[in-house]
Amino acid sequence: MKPLLRQISLTTNRLTRFYSYRMSSESPSYTKKIQSALSDASLKLNHTCLRIKDPQRSVDFYKSKFGMELLGHKKFPEMKFDLYFLSFPKSDLKHNKEGEVDVFCERGILELTHNYGSESDPEFKVNNGNEEPYRGFGHICFSVADIEKTCADLEAKDVAFKKKLTDGRQKNIAFALDPDGYWIELVAYNRPDQATTHSDVGYRFNHTMIRVKDAQKSLHFYQNVLGMKLLDVSKHENAKFTLYFLSYKPDEPRWSQEGVLELTHNWGTESDPEFKYHNGNEKPQGYGHVCISCEDPETLCKEIETQYGDQIAWGVKYNQGKMKNLAFIKDPDGYAIEVVPHGLCC
Incomplete structure (x- = not known):
């Protein structure tokens, strides 16, 4: 009887995985096009939010090491956090x-969120998105004119690196580390495969990278629902990711x-019904x-609601939360996307 019971159990598990995958593959594919997104020339990928432990340490790091400027400091003492x-x-x-x-009318903004008290908690640590089992968010990326000079300058300023230019096989990228362990990719905007050379305009906050389970679903979501355009695809056969x-x-x-978004797809995750990335807002938090x-x-949010109904999840629908004139929509992996108007005062 034991072999028979074992076989029944194995068959049941296979059927469960089959139907789970079938249900997953039949879930919304986000093919309906939101016209108010596709036709809106004012849309911008405005900012990326990272939670931090110590605001004095992190703000000083981005100012003194990279030359960023503090454009705004918004305080919310009743909710015990600052931006x-x-x-x-x-x-x-x-x-x-x-x-x-x-700050909501620009591209390339970095938002650092500080929840009061974390700086004095010796046990507090943010999730940088790159450690198992909490991988999801990958990195932010700054592009520069001369990457070798930039990396040398950062090393002279005692910036820690996850990967230096000389490490590994890719000699044209580096990864610096911020005080909370977030990865900052460094790349050159003057590239050997491009005919045009760009003048040195200093640092650019080029992109934010998140890992996605199903590339096609995510591409449909960001293009059809939010109106983004696909700039480039980079396929890496040996490492099995795109x-x-x-x-x-x-x-x-x-x-x-x-204001670029990078989606990283590791091949095969889309066919694993148990696979899930960490969205940064579940414990342990970070991105x-x-x-x-x-x-x-x-108008954008109303059209999305009308076209998709319950097929798309919202963290907060437009103008319905404690903080007004904004919304939080969720992508296929549960990552949050804030939606705000230019000129928002908060």
Whole structure:
């Protein structure tokens, strides 16, 4: 009887996996096109949010090591958190109705979120997204004109590296580490495979990388629902992964842009019903979200609700949370995308 019971159990497990996969493969593929996203020239990939342990340490790191500027510091004492908005130097910054820099009307913004008390908690540690079993978010990426000089300057400033230019097989990229262990990829926007050379404009906050389970579902979501354009696909046969780069500026070279989203797909995850990436907002927390901004997010959010109904999950629907005039939508992997208007005052 024992072999028979074992065989029945194995058969049951196979059927469970089959039907789980079938249900997964039949779940929403996000093929409906949201016209208010596809036709909105004001859409921008505005910022990336990372939770931090110590704001003084992290803000100083990005300012002193990379030359970023603090554009805004927004305090929410009743909810016990603060937001710090940083950017590489920009000219002609717009201002909101309160006379502050409109941090929601730019590309290439880094938002650091500090929850009160974490800096004095010796046990507190953020999840950087690259350690098992909590992988999901991968890194932010800064592009520069001269990567060798940049890396040498950072080493002279005692910046720690996960990977130096001389490490590994890829000699044209490096990964620095911020105070919380987040990875910062460093690449050159002047590349040997490109005919055009770009003048040195300093650092650019080029892209944010997240890992995705099903590349096609994620591509459909970001292109059809949020209106992004596919810039480039980089396939790596030996390592069995593919990179997809999207943005709202399809006519500009990828590496010299700000506001690019990189989706990393490790082959085979889409066919594993048990596989799931960590979205950064479940414990242990770290990465928070990317944010898209536009002139009329309410219309965008209403059309998404009308077209997709319960097929798309929301963290907060537009204007329905404690903080008004914003929404949080969830992508196929459960990553959060904030949606805000230009000029938002908070």
